[in-house]
Amino acid sequence: MSDWAQLMLDHCQQLMLLVDPATLEIVQANETAAQTLGYGVEQLRGMPITDIESALQDVFYWEEVRSGLPQEVRGQDGEYRCASGDMLSVSKTIQRVSSGDATLLLVQATVTQQERQMQDALARTLSQLRATLESTGNGILVLNWQGRIDGMNQLFGKMWGVSQELLQAQDDAALLAFIARSVQEADLLRARLSAVMDARETQDLLHHQDGRVFELSSRAQYLGEQIVGRVFGCLDITERVRSEQALRESRDLLEVRVQERTAALAAANETLQAEKAQQAVLIGRLEQAQNQLLQSERMASIGQLAAGVAHEINNPVGFVNSNLGSLQHYVSDMLRLLAAYEKAEAGLAEESLAPLRELKQSVDVAFLREDVSSLLAESQDGLKRVTRIVQDLKDFSHVDEAERQWADLEAGLESTLRVVANEIKYKADVVKEYAGLPQMECFPFQLNQVFMNLLVNASHAIEGHGTITLRTGQDDSAVWVEVQDTGKGIKPEHLKRIFEPFFTTKPVGQGTGLGLSLSYGIVQKHDGHIEVASELGKGTTFRVVLPKKAAPKPAA
């Protein structure tokens, strides 16, 4: 062989071995083979090929060659044993070559060790990737640049409820359409699944028709600068959303509770304040009631006093009255006697007449005669007034209060008017329009109390000077007594409260708010009622209506 040829052989990238099929010995090897296997070229010469190709199937092959069945081999994977004992992966070709009469076998091998390692590494990586994909909690879908499904983990299929048939049908469009259809945001999802080449990352909240909530994120898959597909990660966040919602709700609830509690506290506080105010009012009323009691006690003792005084005065007034009657009689008799004596004067002697004339002049008989009768008349008049006052005092003292009596209401009105005359006379003219009522069986002094209250209220209502009209009337079943004033009237909002005990619009000290409530009670006891008509600024009319056939209940 020429040096040139040897040079070319030695620098060839492949391992080259020339084998004698009869002995299976290596006849010739190139430098690449010697270096790769770790032998010298000399060492290789004469070495059985099965020392290098020592795998079982190779040994069988070479035995067949030795028996005369040399088969050619093309691109077959195999393993070569090196001098160090290491095994080397190779891809080999064996072909027959002829040199003169002899036929030899040329073995050419390429080392594939690195390639194999890379393939193994790739396989490992792929299986790791697969395992990772399957063990992650996200459903993962990978689309290629054409929008076709490149991969999908099992969780993704399970999350979306993709049926086995649909998976096996290999119809990507149908599968993607199914997925898009199963959420409320179908259009959005459809857009996301078809925007494979979008460089942006996306994240969307999707509501599955069955109520679950998914968070779907996607990002482009790059090979270098080039987008080659898109990876979708899908997370079921239903529980998270629910617990967030529950948290929000319970927080809201808590807020509402706090607000309610605050409001309740405020209300309680208000109630407390109101109760305090009410207590203050009640205390005020109690004080007033106490005053009223004191007052009525005082009135009662004044009444007793008046009754006693009336009784005491009644006797002397009685005998003074009868004495005065007698006295008038006597005086007129004596005047008649005096007239008779004067007539007889003409027949008297001058010496007895002179002293008489002198006496007559000194006592002024003419005046005496005139004045004595007017004195007597005045005294009788004064006495009449005293009698009436005594009667009023008796009336006022309610001496016979517990007894029902037949009484004249108009007379009662008159006597009450005299008692309150001082209160009224500077404020109002009193007009009387009496109808002439029949006698009534009643508690007259209590009714007088009612009339007194109405009269005093009427007088209080008049600012400046006005008129109080007292009117009576009757029909078949009832009698009525009216007290009308030209006072300031009652406000509509007060109208329904005036009969409440202690309701008063008058300043402290002036009004007790008891007058009308007492009156109401008394009239009710007579089975009657009180009517009110009032016009602001014009005046008020109170009408006491009493049934004629009333059977008053026993006095309280």
Ligand SMILES: Nc1ncnc2c1ncn2[C@@H]1O[C@H](COP(=O)(O)OP(=O)(O)O)[C@@H](O)[C@H]1O
């Ligand atoms: N004739 C009236 N005109 C105007 N207001 C009246 C009249 N009578 C009663 N009132 C009103 O009714 C209230 C209650 O009257 P009353 O029970 O007698 O209590 P008092 O006179 O002590 O206030 C009075 O404070 C007043 O506001």
Ligand SMILES: [Mg+2]
């Ligand atoms: Mg009053």
